[in-house]
Amino acid sequence: MTFVIVLLLLLALLYTGIPMFSGMFLFSGAVLLYFFGNVGTLGEFVFEKLNVYLLVAIPLFMLMAHFMVRGKVVDDLYDTAHTLVRHLPGGLGIATVFACAVFAAISGSSVATALTVGKVAIPQMLRYNYDRLGAYGVVAGGGTLGILIPPSAPMVLYGFVSDTSIGALFMAGVVPGLLLAAIFAVYCMVTEGRRERRLGPAYVRPARASGPEMGTALRRSFWALTLPPFVLLGIYFGVFTATEAAGTGALWALLIAAVIYKTLGWRDLWAGAQEAARTTAMLFMIIIGAALFGYMLTKLRIPQELVELVVRHDIGKYPFLIAMMALIFVLGLVLESISIILITTPIVLPVLKALGIEPVWYGVLLTINLELALISPPVAMNLVVIKSITGAPLKDIDRAAIPYMVMMGLFMLLIIAVPGIATWLPGTMFGQ
Incomplete structure (x- = not known):
């Protein structure tokens, strides 16, 4: 009961519009002061x-992404995917999923993935008479792969709070991320194939690319495609840790953009560094607030009481996991990803x-x-991004995202x- 009261009070405070860092810091400090008379050596x-x-690792992975984006190295990803699979049923949707998966492994951000790929993919799909809602939905769903396929900023935060190996978390996201991308691609094939049969001759599918066209497209994107395996294989084989992978990945991205492509100038380099520093500072402030919140919960013995409740009622791990996933889904309707990680993780770890x-x-x-939260109204960042790209009514975009929400929910049950x-x-x- 104490946990419920504390959580509701914190949510009420955050909904006043106060910055998350300030809200968690002030709330936790006030509770400690009220119950214990001091806030310790803050x-x-x-x-x-x-x-x-x-x-x-956080600022370095952000630098890596900014170097690749500002150097326009990733601009060819969608065109390459489109060239390779455009002749298949739903080929444009498959290309979008492929581009999202690769960009996810570069950016580590779902919102950035949806924005960057969506700006290129949605106009292209609509130009080829792809189903309008299908185009919105595949960018919304594919964009969520940004925080599952490593590197992933939320995974770094979860690993930090839970003292879990970041390298292991990154590797754990690879197979589910690729499998979920494959599920999305199959869904595109099936739905667009049905639409093609329904429309008959009125449906015009793009022609298969020639061998030279495919070869040119692959050569154009080759260096962008080297970055994800460079980082992930280095972690997998124990060549470097996750933090070292972030540093070497940022250096490799810099060399690709500045030396090989020659598209990253000094001004872009400085702007990317500034943006990475600003985002990192914001995250570190949130981490401070969350750390104090976790300390406050421990002082109030809330995690211990939760463990005692689970043991007393003999709740098994599967019912507990399903209950937690349901709670996190509800929190995802009103909070963003970082808040959910930093609020819930200290509580559930002992359990x-x-x-x-x-x-x-x-x-x-x-x-x-958390991916599901990104396309679940009302706080659905990926859907807002798609609206900003297309100007389409939000209700249409919400409807387009529903099949992907269902697929992700069922996929979570599969895991x-x-x-x-x-x-x-x-x-x-x-070394494992």
Whole structure:
């Protein structure tokens, strides 16, 4: 009951419009002051929480993404995918999913993926008479792959808060991310194939690209396609840690954009560094607020009481996981991803340990649920991005996202039923 009251009070405070960092910091400080008469040595506490080598990965992964985007290295991704698969039923949708998957492995951001790919893909799909709602839906769904296919900023935050290996989390996201992308692609083939049969001769499918066209497209995107395997294989084989992968990935992205493509100038370099610094500062402030919130919860013994409740009622791990996923989905309707990770993780960690739930497995389920939040109204960032691109009514975009919400919900249940989908690849990593 204490947890429910604390959560409702915090949500009420955040809904006043106060910045999240300030809300969590002030709320936690006020609760500590009220119940314990002091807030301890906050300066030392903040320094200790931020003085962590792992957090260096956040600005470096952001730098990597900004170098590739500002250097226009990723601009050819959709064109390449379109050239390779445009002749298939739903080929434009498949190309969009493919471009989203690759860009996700570069940017680590779902909103950036939906915005960057959507600006290119949606006009192209509409030009070829692709179903309008289908075009909106595939960008909304494909864009969510940004935080599941590594590198992923939410996974870094979850790993930091839960003290879970970032490398293992990244590897755990690869198979589910690719499998979910494949499910989206098959859905595009099936739905657009039905539409083609229904329209008959009125439906015009783009012609198959020639061999030279495909070869030219692949050569154009070759260097952009080298970055994801460079980072992921380095982590997988133990060549470098996640933080070192972020540094080497940022350097490789810089070399590709500035030396090979010659499209990244000094002004772009400086602007990318500034943007990465601003975003990092914002995230670090939120981390401070969340750390204090977790400390406050521990002082109030809320995690311990939750564990005792689970043990007393003999709740198994599967009912607990389903209940948590339902709660996180509800929170996702009103909060954004970072808030959900930092508010819920300190509370559930002791329960995960008590029930023998692998934190990496839970991390993948959490990430898929956060993806679902990105296309679930009313706080659905990917849908707002699509509206900004197209100017379409939000109700149409919401309707277009429903099939992808259903697919992601069923996929989450599949991961609960078959945890090996998420845990197999991390288990084969070098040194595991």
